[in-house]
Amino acid sequence: MKLKINNRFRSILGCLLLTSIFFAGPVLAFQQDTVVVDTTAGEETSMAVGVESVVADTATSVDGIANGADSTAVVGTSSGDTANASSTAAEVKQIDPQVYKDFFYYVLLFLVICTVIAVIGKVISIYELTHKMNGRYNPLAGNTLQAVLLLLFLIFFLWGVYYSYTVWGNWSWRDAVTEHGEKIDTMFIITTVxxxxxxxxxxxxLLGFAYIYRMRANSKAYFYPHNDTIEKIWTIVPAVVLTVLVLFGFFTWRTITSIPEDLQKSALQVEVLGEQFMWRVRYPGSDGEIGKRNYKLTTAENPYGIDFNDKNSWDDISGEHIVLPVGRSVRFHIISKDIIHSFYIPDFRVQINAVPGMTNYFQFTPTVTTEEMRDRMNDPKYDYVMLCNKICGSAHYNMQKKVVVVTEAEYKQWLSTQSKYFTEDLQKEFAQQSKEVEGITTASLN
Structure with a gap:
């Protein structure tokens, strides 16, 4: 026997489901609020108990001093217990109840929208059915409705384009702060136009023709199967335009990346190493040269895998941030330790991949200091930032590093305060490796 569920029962079941979801959201949120309140109260209680214990132990310690007893250990133990209790309570992480409220709000909003659409569709079906029963049904009426809707969509679309450029255009666009960035911006503007x-x-x-040439009564479409001239126009014109844009981009990129060898050597050398999920930065020392690397030498103490047999690496500097002097050409050596990352500084119009097993280079000259950019943006906390523009894993968003552009004098001052990468621990490790290599060499000679 088949169980038949009529439409009325389905409607009642759907209403009950919506009602249960509607009330379940606030209930769960209320329960979560209660848990948070209870946890907070527990923390306050534990802190209060801890304070009372400290006071009591302090009083005991005073009596102990009078009696010649050692009370320091008692106070220390009580304070330690209080700290442990507070830290244990603080470690309990609670989900913000607003998360539940927002989630169920959007679920209900989605269901309401679906219900409205379903109701409109049902009303239209009933409307057509009644007209068919009364003999007043016009099969072409839907064409006019669809054509009018497409025309309204065209008007809304054109308004959206205008709104996007006039309102959000200035918000999303900032002038480049590097010399080559102006060329990138010119290419971008031409392509966008x-x-x-x-x-x-x-x-x-597309949408205008759909309205003008909609199907009407007593109208017949003109059969127009082919036209060689039109085919040539819409094939050749896009091909020419795209070819011009591609060549424009090619020559622009060639101008940016084709740096004469003497300018490459005279530029400030900076090495950037990407790994999951962080960036490491290395500057040359007083010799102006970055030491060699060998991935086989990578250890916990030497994450770069720097080859300290190359004396140029002995004075290299490891920087927490990327600090660059304004008006000076900088050549970045971009490498990766594990997978493909992307070296990306939006304000500088710089982006190039960091690929394992090879070194990519990008050379540019910053033209605006961080302080000047903050004045332009009217934001005293604004900073340039380097990002990874390749989704490289679950913590991809953590691959950020602040970029600071300063004057030449400020850069030299900053450089003088940085510590060398070749620390004492690395020196000991290198000395040990040297002894092992020397021992192996001596044994082989004997």
């Missing part, structure tokens, strides 16, 4: 023009024209023709 061309593609925006094509997008607007295509949508006007």
């Amino acid at each position: 061309i593609t925006t023009f094509v997008m607007i024209v295509v949508h006007i023709l």
Whole structure:
């Protein structure tokens, strides 16, 4: 026997489901609020008990001093217990109840939208059915409705394009702060203008024609199967435009990356190593040269895998942030320790991949200091930032490092305060390795 569920029962079941979800959200949120309150109260109680214990133990210690007893251990033990109790209570992480409220709010909003759409569809079906029963049904009425909706969408779309450029354009666009960035911006603006023009024209023709040439009574479409001229136009014109854009980008990139050898050597050398999920930065010392690397030498003390047999590495500096002098050419050596990352500084218009097993280079000259940029942005806390622009794992978002552009004098002052990468621990490790290598060499000679 088949169980039949009529539409009325389905409607009642759906209403009950919506009602249960509607009330379940606030209930769960209330329970979560209660847990948070109880946890907070527990922390306050434990702190109060701890304070009372400390006071009591302090009084005991005073009596102990009078009696010649040693009370220091008592106070220390009580304080330690209080700290442990407080830390244990603090370690209990609670989810913000607003998360539950927001989640169920959007679930309900989605269900409401689906319900509204379903109701509108049902009303239209009933409307068509009644007109069919009364003999007043017009099968072409839907075409006019669809054409009008497409025309309204075209108007809304054009308004959205205008709004995006006028309102959000300035918010999303900042002038480049490097010499080569101006070339990138010029290429971007030209490409944006061309593609925006094509997008607007295509949508006007597409949606406008859908309205103008909608199907009507007593109208017959003209059969127009082929036209060689039109085919050539919409094939050749896009091909020429795209070819020009590609060549424009190619020559722009070639101008940026083709640096004469003498300028490469005279630039400030900075090495950036990407790994999951952090960036490491290495500067050359007084010799101006970065020491060699060998991935086989990578250890916990030497995460770079620097080869200290190369004396140029002895004075290398490890920087917490990327600090650059304004107006001076900087050549970055970009490498990866594990997987592909992407060296990306948006304000500088710099992006290039960090690939395991090879070194990529990018050379540029910053033109605006951090302080000047803060004045432009009217934001005293604004900082340049280097990001990873390749999704490299679960903590990809952590791959950030602050970039600071300062004057030449400030850069030299900062450089003089940085510690060398070749620390005492690394020196001991290198000395031990040297002894082992020397012992192996001596044994082989004997």
